[in-house]
Amino acid sequence: MRKKSLEVCLSPAMFAQHADKEAVVVVIDILRATSAICTAFANGARAIIPVTTVEEARNKKLDGFLIAAERDGFVLDFADFGNSPFNFTSDKVEGKTIVYSTTNGTSIINMASSCSAVLIGSYLNFSALSDWLISQEQNVILFCAGWKTRFNLEDTLCAGVFANKLLESGKFNTNCDSAHAAIDLWHLAKSDLMGYIEKAAQRSRLRDKGLDDCIGYCHTFDTTTVIPVLRGDRLVAL
């Protein structure tokens, strides 16, 4: 069996060069969108509708949906709650469909939707998602959200641990420099992940806004086995 290709895209600005209609795309935006989405499904959410603009989110409010929406870490005033994974508790989300709009994450989910499948990745669902990717016979793109089209460390490290496991399975190979860099940075950081992430700009931004209570949680492996996947206009559990 010919090995499938593995690529890491380090920023939305580079996605066009990586895009491959045959590939499964894993969106990684761990501080905080994809960690929050995994948490919502772990707590029983029925579906999440990612929308890009504030206006779309506001219009959906009128349709009666629960709204999670933030920009640069701040909750939008018409929203029910913001982007912290701690907001998506069972009592709020179980059985509900949530409209979700964040600074980066949701526009990237829509950007990836031209590919074969779009999945949501984080440390929280690492083993379940990586095992599923290995079980498929498809190319994989690990798509880091970055920050406003820039590279970021936290998503790159998470892409690195996924890339490392996929290559170790023997089912994939890569000729992608970004994948090598992500894996090497992961190995460098893994023994003290919280210490390493101290130098990430997003770490400082969240601390400055008092939003850093979830950093440890967002770097916890395997709190759930849910694999959110895009079906039409919404994410559902695979």
Next chain:
Amino acid sequence: MRKKSLEVCLSPAMFAQHADKEAVVVVIDILRATSAICTAFANGARAIIPVTTVEEARNKKLDGFLIAAERDGFVLDFADFGNSPFNFTSDKVEGKTIVYSTTNGTSIINMASSCSAVLIGSYLNFSALSDWLISQEQNVILFCAGWKTRFNLEDTLCAGVFANKLLESGKFNTNCDSAHAAIDLWHLAKSDLMGYIEKAAQRSRLRDKGLDDCIGYCHTFDTTTVIPVLRGDRLVAL
């Protein structure tokens, strides 16, 4: 004295997010454009005119300039020579003005020209250029050419060694995740740079075309003290 900012841009696709009119930009495209440009000046070239399109290069031929032009490693048929630094020997380039067009490097030089200054960086002029940058009181962007808007390892490592020296000088600080990543990858690679670079995609591309004779040379520190700088439409020695 307030410290100046240091950033690393990992791909032309992300340059718009890093661009800063106050900053000095160092273009890094070590395999092979910026190594070749440093070599040309070390061997006495008077000036190098970077042009983006094949058509511009061909028109300049009619004006009697020496033409160095390649696409994807192949010399264009009307050119006097291609992109290997070994072409830019004293007997060919001394006192000459050369029109130069490559797959990546020259378009990036022009992209950076909105900033305060554009300099050409490589391992070959590392100490001279880094000492000069430290002596200035200006923000610095280390601009990796990458490959067709993608991230590459070889330019990132070179940015890492520059970034490391600039930060160690105490004159700069950084809040740029790309700078941290480049420095960490540099420290990981430096003890066996040629071994590390084996996994770079450009290493394989050059080998496949028989163009890899210059890899070791392009990773050699301080063969020259020239600092190419953009003045108007051309590069000259600072």
